[in-house]
Amino acid sequence: xxxxxxxxxxxxxxxxxxxxxxxxxxxxxxxxxxxxxxxxxxxxxxxxxxxxxxxxxxxxxxxxxxxxxxxxxxxxxxxxxxxxxxxxxxxxxxxxxxxxxxxxxxxxxxxxxxxxxxxxxxxxxxxxxxxxxxxxxxxxxxxxxxxxxxxxxxxxxxxxxx
Numbered sequence: 581x582x583x584x585x586x587x588x589x590x591x592x593x594x595x596x597x598x599x600x601x602x603x604x605x606x607x608x609x610x611x612x613x614x615x616x617x618x619x620x621x622x623x624x625x626x627x628x629x630x631x632x633x634x635x636x637x638x639x640x641x642x643x644x645x646x647x648x649x650x651x652x653x654x655x656x657x658x659x660x661x662x663x664x665x666x667x668x669x670x671x672x673x674x675x676x677x678x679x680x681x682x683x684x685x686x687x688x689x690x691x692x693x694x695x696x697x698x699x700x701x702x703x704x705x706x707x708x709x710x711x712x713x714x715x716x717x718x719x720x721x722x723x724x725x726x727x728x729x730x731x732x733x734x735x736x737x738x739x740x741x742x
Contacts (some may be wrong), residue, residue: 588632589626592621592625596619600612613647616650620641623638624635657708675691675727676713678707682699687700689722691722698724712726714729
């Protein structure tokens with residue numbers, strides 16, 4: 581198999597393609613940066629096909645550099661684009677169910693399949709089993725109100741704070 585070292589670049593290219601395709605599932609730019617490292621390894625493999633150790637070093641260094649330099653910039657650009665909503669801000673307006681009594685000091689709700697600590701938006705207790713709507717997210721606490729009641733303060737849905 582003397583031809584194998586000459587085709588190592590194909591392995592690097594395939595790895596880069598697999599990582600880039602997998603990035604579409606995460607949309608976090610991490611796998612894309614690793615794919616960039618694999619592409620750097622591919623380039624080195626084309627120039628130095630028998631120096632696998634150099635290919636690995638270049639791939640690792642390139643991936644780390646991309647993760648530390650390019651990824652934060654890309655994430656900041658995406659998150660500052662108009663219309664971007666984080667996963668937490670998407671919870672505002674969603675509905676769930678109180679799994680315990682919700683008071684100003686304790687309570688839990690189930691939102692989108694996850695259990696969240698909850699507090700009532702207007703300070704009045706919400707009974708266990710009540711359908712609730714998320715008014716806002718305060719750290720790791722969902723501020724909720726009963727779904728069958730109007731919003732606290734008579735606000736409309738679109739006037740809710742983010």
